[in-house]
Every structure is written in structure tokens, then in C-alpha cells.
Amino acid sequence: MTVPAGSTNGSRGRVLVVDDDAALSEMLGIVLRGEGFDPVFCGNGTNALQAFRDSKPDLVLLDLMLPGLDGVDVCRAIRAESGTPIVMLTAKSDTVDVVVGLESGADDYIVKPFKPKELVARIRARIRRTDVPAAQVLTAGDLQIDITAHTVCRNDEVLSLTPLEFDLLACLARKPGQVFTREVLLQEVWGYRHSADTRLVNVHVQRLRAKVERDPENPEIVLTVRGVGYKAGPA
């Protein structure tokens, strides 16, 4: 997994911006620099993966509609080799597009047109976990969750989770048995202050279950509480 390198060169983190619109890229650069991030740019989908490997960013801002390789494919390609947070930029808020984007591995999405503050808040929420204090080992079901080492084990076998999936699992496991509504999870894990798209939660719970449950059809670790939300299964 990528270790955030942000603090080493004085910036708050490197952000790879993959967008074909030059004006928007430049504007994003201005805003990101203004907020202390270190932006790197890539103008098409074909070079995106190479740019990702070269720049080793802390976060990827990825436009969904790209010339060359499609944003969804880029997302899959990056996710295949790294858990680096990916925030999609999309002009489509339609159900299908967003869900396809999330299912291809994006952690969060932001719909154009967005306000700079909104974007920065999204980025910070995804990068901030570096400053989570307190060494802790949590358990959920038969899983050991090591907060400091950022690892999840089942019987000494390490499960590979993206940072977002880890955060989601850790959030639930910190208060075992307590039911989290989707809104609370959006606030805790994604950093939304207002209620947002609860599909984010649904999609990522599915992805998380696919990785941590023995049988994703009958979950034992992330349990659904019908009509309310989710909770961690008993240890």
C-alpha cells in the first residue's frame, strides 16, 4: 500500500489530476496549490496509469470522461495495483454512471460543477487519515484490525483493503454492535457534513464485504440493519 509521502516535501500531499480539459486542469492546479497540495497533471486516459506510476500521488482526481482510455478503465487499472484514494470528477450524476464509477474502485465522487471548498474537503477527507492517533488493535468477527499498521488480518493472513475500505471497517469496528446510519458513515468516513449520496456507502460496503466476508451473501462482519444502516458483527 502507498505510504502518504505528503509531509516529506512540505506539501500536504501530491494529487494527480487526470482531466482532458486544459482550463479546468489549470484551475484545479491553482486551487490545489493554494491549499498547499502538490498537483501533477495528465491530459488523457492512455497515459494516466504511467503518470500514476511516475508521480506516486497521495490521491488521484479522475475525470470520468476521458479521451483514450475511459475514466472507469483508468480507475480499474489504478485500483488493480494500488489502494491510493481516487476521487472521480463527473458531469453525470445519473445513478448508473456514478455506480459504475464507484464499482470500478473510486472512493468518492464529486459532481461538476463543484465549489473549490467542496473539492478540497473531499480531498482532505481522503488524505487526512495519516493523522489518526492512538495505536489500537480492534476486532470484528474473526478479523484483527491494526489501526497503526493499517492492516487487517484473519488468522495471520493479511487482507488487502484500500484505505477507504480500511477506514470504513475501522469506523464500524471501533464501536462494535452500534448501528451506524449511512449518513453517519458518510460523515465519519467520507467527511461529508451534509447528507449526501448514500449509494457511496452501499457500493463500498459491497466491495468491503467481497474482501472480508467468508460468504458475502451471508455477511458476518458488516451486518445490514434493515431500514437503519450497518454495524460490525460481534467479535
Added chain:
Amino acid sequence: MTHLLLVVPRVLLAVPRAIGRLWGRSLWLRVTITTLVLSLIVVGVLGLSLLSRVTTGLLDAKERISVGEATAGLGEALRLLDASDTGPSTPAPERIVDGVVSALAARAGSPATFDVLLLSSQLGIDAPERGTNLVAESSVPPALRAAIVDSGRQSWTYTDIRFLDGRSAPGLVVGAPLSVPSVGAYELYYLFPLGQEQSTLDLVRSAVIVTGLLLVLLLAGVAWLVTRQVVLPVRAASRTAARLADGNLAERMRVKGTDDLARLATSFNAMAESLANQIRQLEDLSRVQQRFVSDVSHELRTPLTTIRMAADVVYDDRDQLDAPTERAVELLQNQLDRFEALLSDLLEISRFDAGAAVLDDDRVDLVGLVERAIATAVPLAERAGLDIRLVTTDKDCFVTCDQRRVDRVVRNLLENAIEHGDLRGIDVRIAHDEHAAAISVRDFGVGLLPGESSLVFNRFWRADPARARTTGGTGLGLAISLEDARLHGGWLEAWGEPGKGACFRLTMPIDRQQEFVESPLPLEDVPLPMPPEVSSEQEADRAPGGKGDPPRNGLNQDASNHEGSNRDGSRSSPAASFVIEGVDP
């Protein structure tokens, strides 16, 4: 027991009903059975007439021969009697009678083709009577005897020939008067058995019946085969049409030969082809439209995002600008907000128009949702100087719906109420029954003119074009809300009266599968739990009218008042128990 008794007739009734259904459904069965019944009738009539012709013919011939024979026999008898009369001495009557009968019997041959009976016509006199072969006197019907005695002429009839040993057989009796010398009047009867004719007739009858039945069965079979030729293609056509209707547009009929049915199949296929083409065209159009909307969305949104971000960067540094530029940046910022809202509303509307809007269902607590929406709207309401009251008895109210859409509807209604309300504030009500849940938002502002209650949902409609918007609504909010409500299978209705304010009511089924006919909340004006003194009378007078009903005049007031107060009474009785909850901002 009673159960069984009830079941049996139902079973008995079910059988004819099933047959009736089959009869109604199957042309094939109907044609075959109709042919069967009709040919049965025709063959029956023909067979009967044939039988009667044969019978008549046979009996006529028999009659002619028999009467001829009887006449000849009578002549012979008369000759014998004359001969006995001319003799030197008159023989005893017994002998004369015996002689005649035995002579006549000899003519009958062996075995006898007829029997002879010589009966005396005189009552009370002990005259000898004779017959051949044990034939009984009762074989001759009294009516025939009377007719012969009265007319004195030969006469005949059909009867049953009875024998003294108890046998009987159908036969023809020919009788004639006869005078026996020294004894008096006699009747001579010839009895011809009809056994031969009977067996011939039996043979003919059975032949007719067997042939008739075979003919009927053959005809039914022919009808079955012929109808099959027509019905099978028709059924195939109907099956194909059903599959087409199910959306299987590639479905076609098989064309065989060049007959009418082949032409039916050809034109059916042509119709299917043209339908499929049109549907495909419409689908393409719809896809193009959706694609266009999506592209426009992307193309417009990307530059707008850049503008938005640039404006924000400038806006954040506005304190370094001179006053006019600062104001310009503020205007830019506000109008960008408005432009964004307009763009997203337009896209939402076009998504509805393209039929691309889908529900993302969830179990949602309407009370919580409304509380959150109110909390969001409170700052805006405070700026307008009015407060929002939530009036409900429900602790919670779970409904299967798309939270985002319902939330949007409630926010739109609140915004609308804040924009048009006045200092009397806004009442938000929530109620539900077993089928439906409703949210109503009531303001006490300018209200609506008659007829406007349906116009408010029109796109970009404004009550007063001259009036400025304060909340910066896009003019599409209520139109989108209406579409959202419809998408949920619900209603969004408006009521309003000038000067009294307006009420918007959203009614949704608790569960998408459920139907509802009535909203749990009233749309028209209802008095508050503690209504001002003036309102009850005025409100009662308008209650029976629907939304947008013009105020009634004084003449109508009494009647409608009565009716109205009843309705209002029943409606507002739960209102007494309404809890006014404080709204936490």
C-alpha cells in the same frame, strides 16, 4: 358438513362453467360441435322421411294385395254359400261355416299367408263362428266390425292379430259382410300378418340409423379437419401477436403457400416489421436524446466548473478589490449559483422527459426527513421573518421511497412556502394511514387565484410575472417535484385562495405495491388546533369545493356551511390531538 354441502354444488357448477369457457374460447370446438349438431338434425329429418316413405310404400303394396286377396276370398265364399243353398237339403250352419272357412284356409297355402275369421253379426243368437290357426276373435277391432255392419261394405284396418295361445303380431284386417243361408248375417275377416314387412322396415330403419350416425361422425370429422386448417394458423398468429406484444419484436409468422392464410401471415409480418421499425426508431431517438442530454451536461458543466472555481478564488480575495469590482464579484458568485441550479434542474427535467428517471428505493422515515429539511430551511425562513411549525402526531412514519427525491420535494415546497408566505408562518403536517403517507406544507401568504392551483406545476410558471423572486428559485422546482411524486406513484396537489395562503400536499403510497384512494391529510384549509375566531366560518364555507374553488356567495353559504362543517368536523377532530412540536433550528 356444511362445508361439504357447499363444496359439492360448486364442483357441479364448475364442470358446465369449464365447458362454457372452453366453448367460448375454442373456435375449433365450436365449429365441430355445431357441425355435429346440425348434421345430426339434418340426417335425423332425412332418415325419418325416408323411413316413412318406405313404410308407406310397403304398406300400400301389402294393402293392395291383401284387399285383392280378400275380395277374391269373398267371391269364393259367396260361391260356396250359393252352392250350399242350391242343394236338395240345407246343411247344418256349422257345416256351411266350416266348409267356407276350410276352403278359404286352403287358399292361404302352407304356411298360411293369412288367417280367416268368420264371425256372426247377430247378437244373442247362437250362431257358429270359425277361424283358422287359433286366431282369436279379439283380433278384429270393434270399430271395424261396427263400420262393416253399418256400411255393409268391405273395409280394412291395421291391428294386432291375437291368437288363442297368447301370441300376437301386427297385421292387416280386411273384413266384409256375408250372408250365410239359414243362419243370417256374418262377417268374413281376412287377417294378414305383417311380420315380413315389419322385419323389412326394421332392417331399413337400422340401416338408416347406422348410415346416418356414420354420416354425422364423418361430417364432424370433416368439420374438425377443415376448421383445423383455419384455426391452427389463426392460433399461431395470435400466439405470435402475444409474443410481439410482450416486446419480442423479432417474432414473425411462418408463411406457407399463397392462400388467404399465407396472405394473413404476410401482412401480419409486414405489420410487425413496421411496428418494430417504429419502436426501434423511437428507442433510437430516446437514446439519442438521453445521450445528447448527457453530453450537453458534460460539455456545459466542465467550463462551468472552471468558471465557478475561478470566481471562488476571486471571491475569496474580494476584500482586496475596490468596491464596484467587489460587488461585481458578488453578483458573479450569486448568478453562478443560480445558473448551476438552473442547469441541474433543466437536466433533471430532461431526464424525466426522456423517461430516464429511476427510483432508488429505501425505507425512509418521513418525520426525520421533514425535520432535517425544516432545519435546513430555517435560516432562509428566519431571513424572511417567518417560523416553520411541524404539526404531527406521528413519532415516525416509514415509507418506501427515494430519499433524495422526497427530500427534494419537501425542500422545494418549503422554499416555495417561504417565498410566498407571510408572517403567520408555515405549517408542515405529516400523517399516514395504512395505505398512504402525506406531507402538507401550508402558508398564509398571497395564496392562489382560482385555476392557478394546477398552473403552479407548470415549468417556469410565475403567479405574478412582475414579482421578483427572493429565494432565487429556478421556476422548475414544483415541476420537478410533481414528476418526483408521480414517479413514486403519488400525488402532489395544490390548494390556495387569494389572501388566505396556499397548501401543497404530497401523498405517497407507504409501499410501492399499495394503492390508495385518499390522502391521510386534508388539502383544503383546516383550522389550526386553536383556530382564530374568524376562520372557522369562512373555512367551512369553502370546504366542500375542491382545490381552487372560487369563494361561494352568501346565498349558498347556509347549505354549504352545514355540509362543510360536517366534513371539517370529521376531518379536524384528530387535529385536536395534534402536537405542535418546536422546531429545533
